[in-house]
Amino acid sequence: xxxxxxxxxxxxxxxxxxxxxxxxxxxxxxxxxxxxxxxxxxxxxxxxxxxxxxxxxxxxxxxxxxxxxxxxxxxxxxxxxxxxxxxxxxxxxxxxxxxxxxxxxxxxxxxxxxxxxxxxxxxxxxxxxxxxxxxxxxx
Amino acid sequence: xxxxxxxxxxxxxxxxxxxxxxxxxxxxxxxxxxxxxxxxxxxxxxxxxxxxxxxxxxxxxxxxxxxxxxxxxxxxxxxxxxxxxxxxxxxxxxxxxxxxxxxxxxxxxxxxxxxxxxxxxxxxxxxxxxxxxxxxxxxxxxxxxxxxxxxxxxxxxxxxxxxxxxxxxxxxxxxxxxxxxxxxxxxxxxxxxxxxxxxxxxxxxxxxxxxxxxxxxxxxxxxxxxxxxxxxxxxxxxxxxxxxxxxxxxxxxxxxxxxxxxxxxxxxxxxxxxxxxxxxxxxxxxxxxxxxxxxxxxxxxxxx
Numbered sequence: 001x002x003x004x005x006x007x008x009x010x011x012x013x014x015x016x017x018x019x020x021x022x023x024x025x026x027x028x029x030x031x032x033x034x035x036x037x038x039x040x041x042x043x044x045x046x047x048x049x050x051x052x053x054x055x056x057x058x059x060x061x062x063x064x065x066x067x068x069x070x071x072x073x074x075x076x077x078x079x080x081x082x083x084x085x086x087x088x089x090x091x092x093x094x095x096x097x098x099x100x101x102x103x104x105x106x107x108x109x110x111x112x113x114x115x116x117x118x119x120x121x122x123x124x125x126x127x128x129x130x131x132x133x134x135x136x137x138x139x
Numbered sequence: 140x141x142x143x144x145x146x147x148x149x150x151x152x153x154x155x156x157x158x159x160x161x162x163x164x165x166x167x168x169x170x171x172x173x174x175x176x177x178x179x180x181x182x183x184x185x186x187x188x189x190x191x192x193x194x195x196x197x198x199x200x201x202x203x204x205x206x207x208x209x210x211x212x213x214x215x216x217x218x219x220x221x222x223x224x225x226x227x228x229x230x231x232x233x234x235x236x237x238x239x240x241x242x243x244x245x246x247x248x249x250x251x252x253x254x255x256x257x258x259x260x261x262x263x264x265x266x267x268x269x270x271x272x273x274x275x276x277x278x279x280x281x282x283x284x285x286x287x288x289x290x291x292x293x294x295x296x297x298x299x300x301x302x303x304x305x306x307x308x309x310x311x312x313x314x315x316x317x318x319x320x321x322x323x324x325x326x327x328x329x330x331x332x333x334x335x336x337x338x339x340x341x342x343x344x345x346x347x348x349x350x351x352x353x354x355x356x357x358x359x360x361x362x363x364x365x366x367x368x369x370x371x372x373x374x375x376x377x378x379x380x381x382x383x384x385x386x387x388x389x390x391x392x393x394x395x396x397x398x399x400x401x402x403x404x405x406x407x408x409x410x411x412x413x414x415x416x417x418x419x420x421x422x423x424x425x426x427x428x429x430x431x432x433x434x435x436x437x438x439x440x441x442x443x
Contacts, residue, residue: 107246107263111222131248132246132248
């Protein structure tokens with residue numbers, strides 16, 4: 001399968017197989033008018049299979065959010081056809097307005113304008129908790 | 140400016156200092172009668188409470204300060220839909236320190252972010268209640284003379300009982316404390332507290348439904364009420380409320396120097412026949428609550 005190399009842009013590599021569309025939607029890549037390639041189930045020595053997204057345009061990425069979705073992703077920055085930077089992601093300490101607290105007893109359930117903030121409480125198990133009520137994200 | 144939202148914000152040293160200060164207040168109350176003269180405490184109670192609110196108010200009066208506030212949401216601007224942040228911004232102009240109780244978890248944290256004076260969390264739903272934990276720690280310290288080398292049993296509602304969760308987290312910081320968790324299966328301690336506090340720190344604990352079997356091992360028995368307001372379902376409440384009732388017979392094989400604590404109010408989980416037993420500490424505990432709150436107010440107002 002041939003996909004043109006990109007000249008100036010970013011390559012999101014080592015995406016967990018099957019997660020590319022989620023990231024595509026999350027980063028709002030559908031609103032870009034440049035070329036965007038989504039490669040699914042590409043062979044990977046480390047992961048067996050992986051997804052890759054190539055965006056043929058420079059763009060600002062929220063690495064915190066990306067790290068929260070999949071900390072294994074590598075962000076390659078391409079300029080003039082060359083790899084100029086490789087960024088490895090980690091789980092962010094805090095995420096803001098990405099998730100909503102689902103605890104009906106949380107103050108965020110009645111005060112709609114409050115930011116929904118979650119903090120990382122267990123890095124090894126990627127556990128995030130609401131800063132207000134300490135409810136586990138997704139719990 | 141500092142607030143107190145979660146007991147974990149206080150270091151062990153700070154807790155020891157608060158206990159020391161409370162003990163000094165108990166020994167020399169007259170030395171503290173003017174410490175907060177011209178200072179005002181606002182008690183913003185969006186949820187009814189007798190003990191906590193009155194002990195905060197008594198604490199401030201005994202420091203020579205004054206008190207203003209409300210005792211239910213209906214008599215506050217919250218009934219008109221005002222946000223917690225807006226309420227405390229306004230009250231920051233009227234008082235030097237705020238004690239807030241709110242039915243929603245995290246409301247006092249939101250308040251502390253918006254206020255320009257210290258905020259004390261006086262209970263946020265089923266979540267945190269740091270001044271109750273300080274009260275419990277002062278009580279244990281005074282009754283036992285130490286906060287380490289103890290076996291502490293928690294009995295009743297360990298699932299929704301916020302005082303239990305906070306006290307476990309606080310006691311887990313002292314050396315050689317063993318935990319005995321006694322509850323019906325439906326009201327067991329949440330697994331995240333076991334994992335993140337007890338197991339992560341490698342602390343010794345026993346989980347059981349049988350109070351009689353563990354009674355002889357206990358230095359402290361912390362009884363709790365099965366609280367109606369924490370249940371969504373009345374049927375579940377009625378089924379579980381009488382699960383563990385402490386009677387003189389059940390104390391037959393307890394240690395002679397056992398200390399029985401209860402955050403109060405009691406419904407029927409401790410028989411009144413136990414009140415005269417010297418091992419019953421719960422009324423002294425309620426009194427100590429006033430002194431530790433005095434110590435805390437002094438600390439947050441930075442009054443020497």
